[in-house]
Amino acid sequence: AIADRAESLFPRECLAGKRVVITAGPTREALDPVRYITNHSSGKMGFALARAAVEAGASTTIIAGPVALETPEHVQRVDVTSARDMATASNELAAEADIFIACAAVADYRPAEAQTSKIKKTGESITLALTRNPDIVASVAQRENAPFTVGFAAETDNVVAYARGKLERKGLALIVANDVSNSQIGFNSNENAATLVWADGQRELAQANKNTIARQIIDQIAGMLPTNSPK
Amino acid sequence: AIADRAESLFPRECLAGKRVVITAGPTREALDPVRYITNHSSGKMGFALARAAVEAGASTTIIAGPVALETPEHVQRVDVTSARDMATASNELAAEADIFIACAAVADYRPAEAQTSKIKKTGESITLALTRNPDIVASVAQRENAPFTVGFAAETDNVVAYARGKLERKGLALIVANDVSNSQIGFNSNENAATLVWADGQRELAQANKNTIARQIIDQIAGMLPTNSPK
Numbered sequence: 088a089i090a091d092r093a094e095s096l097f098p099r100e101c102l103a104g105k106r107v108v109i110t111a112g113p114t115r116e117a118l119d120p121v122r123y124i125t126n127h128s129s130g131k132m133g134f135a136l137a138r139a140a141v142e143a144g145a146s147t148t149i150i151a152g153p154v155a156l157e158t159p160e161h162v163q164r165v166d167v168t169s170a171r172d173m174a175t176a177s178n179e180l181a182a183e184a185d186i187f188i189a190c191a192a193v194a195d196y197r198p199a200e201a202q203t204s205k206i207k208k209t210g211e212s213i214t215l216a217l218t219r220n221p222d223i224v225a226s227v228a229q230r231e232n233a234p235f236t237v238g239f240a241a242e243t244d245n246v247v248a249y250a251r252g253k254l255e256r257k258g259l260a261l262i263v264a265n266d267v268s269n270s271q272i273g274f275n276s277n278e279n280a281a282t283l284v285w286a287d288g289q290r291e292l293a294q295a296n297k298n299t300i301a302r303q304i305i306d307q308i309a310g311m312l313p314t315n316s317p318k
Numbered sequence: 319a320i321a322d323r324a325e326s327l328f329p330r331e332c333l334a335g336k337r338v339v340i341t342a343g344p345t346r347e348a349l350d351p352v353r354y355i356t357n358h359s360s361g362k363m364g365f366a367l368a369r370a371a372v373e374a375g376a377s378t379t380i381i382a383g384p385v386a387l388e389t390p391e392h393v394q395r396v397d398v399t400s401a402r403d404m405a406t407a408s409n410e411l412a413a414e415a416d417i418f419i420a421c422a423a424v425a426d427y428r429p430a431e432a433q434t435s436k437i438k439k440t441g442e443s444i445t446l447a448l449t450r451n452p453d454i455v456a457s458v459a460q461r462e463n464a465p466f467t468v469g470f471a472a473e474t475d476n477v478v479a480y481a482r483g484k485l486e487r488k489g490l491a492l493i494v495a496n497d498v499s500n501s502q503i504g505f506n507s508n509e510n511a512a513t514l515v516w517a518d519g520q521r522e523l524a525q526a527n528k529n530t531i532a533r534q535i536i537d538q539i540a541g542m543l544p545t546n547s548p549k
Contacts, residue, residue: 118355120474120498120499121357121358121423121472121474121498122355122356122357122425123355123356123357123358124349124353124354124355125353125354125356126352126353126354127352127354155386192352194353196443196444199443210450211449211450212427212430212447212448212449212450213427213448214445214446214447214448215445215446215448216443216445217443217444217445217446218442218443219441219442219443241352243351243352243434267351267352268351
């Protein structure tokens with residue numbers, strides 16, 4: 088009954104004819120053939136968004152970092168490992184998308200030089216030079232004929248303030264902000280809670296299953312889209 | 319028939335009455351609440367060794383980093399995340415062990431300072447200070463009344479030469495050396511191949527299922543143990 092109620096709150100086919108591209112999961116940034124930098128993203132939120140987009144009638148593609156998740160039905164999937172691979176796939180697919188949702192937890196930095204042989208232990212301490220990865224969501228949002236671009240902000244402090252800054256700085260249409268210091272939600276959890284932030288408003292999504300949160304985000308996006316503007 | 323043959327090559331109960339402790343999987347070294355450094359270890363080899371040790375009649379404990387594997391039957395399991403957690407558990411359990419097998423791919427270095435808030439992007443490049451983690455297998459091997467201590471060497475170059483150096487430097491009884499540049503074996507594969515290296519000998523284990531390799535390693539250990547020396 089709860090599932091029925093969630094469905095009834097959510098007008099089906101609200102994204103009929105739209106093409107949605109969603110990034111999901113972490114990226115891995117190689118230090119050498121053995122070691123890498125990554126993060127705790129499980130990909131569950133991005134995959135839930137893909138299911139919700141399909142339910143809403145969209146043609147849906149997910150660009151997935153290394154995650155242990157099955158591809159949802161009717162979703163196209165492109166697997167990538169590093170942030171640079173994800174950037175390449177995103178820019179290519181965003182050119183044909185109406186909506187781009189950057190849900191992946193992309194590594195901000197990668198090792199300046201990935202070693203091709205395993206790094207030897209050489210002393211009590213070492214320093215690792217890291218270089219900035221491409222900002223995928225900003226580059227998609229700043230395209231000519233950019234899709235409706237949605238970012239995520241996973242923060243531990245001042246969550247909504249950071250999110251609003253990010254929205255403006257990157258030129259996003261909408262941002263989904265959540266507080267990853269709350270271990271009941273986010274990353275490896277099946278639940279999430281978030282604040283949706285856009286230029287002239289915000290909306291709290293109370294803690295719920297990620298599928299429910301995903302439907303609410305898709306609903307919000309559908310309501311904000313310019314009408315009758317398929318590319 | 320192949321499984322039967324493998325079993326018959328392997329005298330059951332050759333470790334009856336022995337207490338075996340095995341480390342397995344990767345460790346994760348936190349950069350901040352979101353990001354970490356890790357490696358490609360799946361834990362499969364360590365878990366195969368735990369099954370082989372149980373088959374050989376040993377009382378078996380596995381100290382596991384973050385892996386997606388079921389605990390084998392009759393195995394005690396201690397879950398850890400960082401190298402320092404693994405070191406604490408290893409030193410505690412090694413005190414009561416006859417055999418200690420350090421199969422985990424322990425991070426050699428951790429961030430000198432783990433941030434309690436998410437690190438902000440601050441520029442095109444940053445440097446990360448890393449500090450050496452405790453050398454678990456060396457500290458176990460160098461204990462008074464040390465257990466029979468087995469190390470692993472996952473290398474990309476000059477595999478056996480590095481392994482022999484490690485054996486001597488750390489005071490190990492046996493080392494299992496493998497070439498992780500061969501993508502058909504090791505880490506996420508179900509197959510492995512290795513060279514067993516000890517003070518006055520070495521033995522090649524041809525590419526095979528990790529369960530077969532594990533039985534051969536347990537067999538080798540059983541053959542090298544001083545007779546009648548339970549602690």
